[in-house]
Amino acid sequence: MAFSRSTLFLLLGAVIALLAVVGVSLQRETASGTGLDHLSVGHDSSGHESPGPKLPPLTAEEEAFAEALWPLHQEVVEASAGRLTSAGMTFYADDHDANRLVGKLTPLRQIFHDAQQKVAAIAVPASLQPVRDRYVALLVLYEQSAAEMMEVARDGDEGHLINAQSKSEHAAEELVKVGDVLWPGEHKPN
């Protein structure tokens, strides 16, 4: 638009240019709308597709396993997973304090280690055995990730963080997938 007006200045002279400016202003005013037509929701509701295939409901035995695992998952594992990642990010991007990093990771490593045994101790129906195995495996990954990150304090090589992050990222992906089987609806939008 500015280019057009500039061209008009050159070609058509002052009076026509002023008219063009007035015209542009009027056009913008018109385009801005009145602001009074907001009082009803008008989103396009056409073309909505049905949600994806729903998972079959869990059996009573499966529900019992999911319920038994839930407190550990919700109160311990998910929170610890976020703390592990955040600890690494804070170290790398903010404080570079290796001792502080180790101070955060030592209890987290233990949490993931202990959680493996707690999950293994929960009675599981055969149908969910693979799910439980995946859950234990992701806990192992988190434990390994914590251990690898702590190596930074030993030799100062921040390459450990990259190796550790590949493990924790895979574990986080698994956490979502396993959670989808056991607790559909556990996450809410923000």
Add this chain to the structure above:
Amino acid sequence: MKTMVQGLALAGALGAGSLALSGATMPAQAQAPVCSVWLAEGGRFMNVPMGSFMPDRAFVPGSDNPMHNINLVDLPVNIGVIKCGNEIILADSGWKQAEYHKMTHFEHFTPLPEQLKLLGIDSADVKKIVIGHAHWDHAGQLLDFPNATLYVQREELRGVEWALNYPNPHISAVNNSPGGCFRSPACGFEPLTLEQVYGKVLKGQAVIVDGDMEISPVVFIHPAFRAHTPGSQLLEVPTSVGKLVFGSDAYSSWEGIRDWMPANIQQTDTVQQMLAYEKCYKITGGYNNCVAAHEPLTYTDKYPLTKNSWAGPNGSHFAEIALAPGEKSRHP
């Protein structure tokens, strides 16, 4: 009559003055770079209670008051696609975790790289991603953009670290509890999302921003701390329709900005959210060019900035907001 003549004379004088000024400034304006901007709908949260989105507009059964007669709304997840010269910038990156979609009444998801392809953009060409905040529905899909540099506020990372480690478990609670996360300070910072942000940081593909920053000529980040999360940020982009400000969830609702009402309160200080609204008014001269992340009216005439819209894959939408000189329209 005399007055009229005087008035015309004055108008002529003002016009001449304006002409002189315009003549002096127009060349610079003509050369000022502007960007092309599109919106891509990453998906849509279905049937969200209006009162949980905008508390001041909570539904009252039987009410004919337009403020209170909407029960449920569908909230789009809007992603800004910005092209400045040859540089592609994203404002937010939506979310990807397919498993979450089934959990959250989320529909019309299409992978962002596929959407960009329909806009004629290769995901490998995306150079910068500015996340308005690090919640999982705005900072997903980062790994699909291997050449992109992430921009995130240091204040956001510190806020996450503080919240997740707060000793009171009610305050450090993450948001996977049935029924919602109850807006705890740690709500929305899911492990996988944090991993993707962390991955960018470790690979040297992240800029940790402290407040304001010019990320490319004429494109600016502005802090909006606590307007939605601890380190929320805005993105100012010049276009042929004036400056735009992308607000992510500091601007969840365009109607909220227009009517000065808080929306989508999470880790939100409503005072800071209103100051973020004011920032858009100051930068753009009004509310029309504030780009909201979840405005239900997006892609309709009722949100004029986004009215030039069309249907995308899987029931999603696109909108063409502005084109730089020489840029071709993507509207089919």
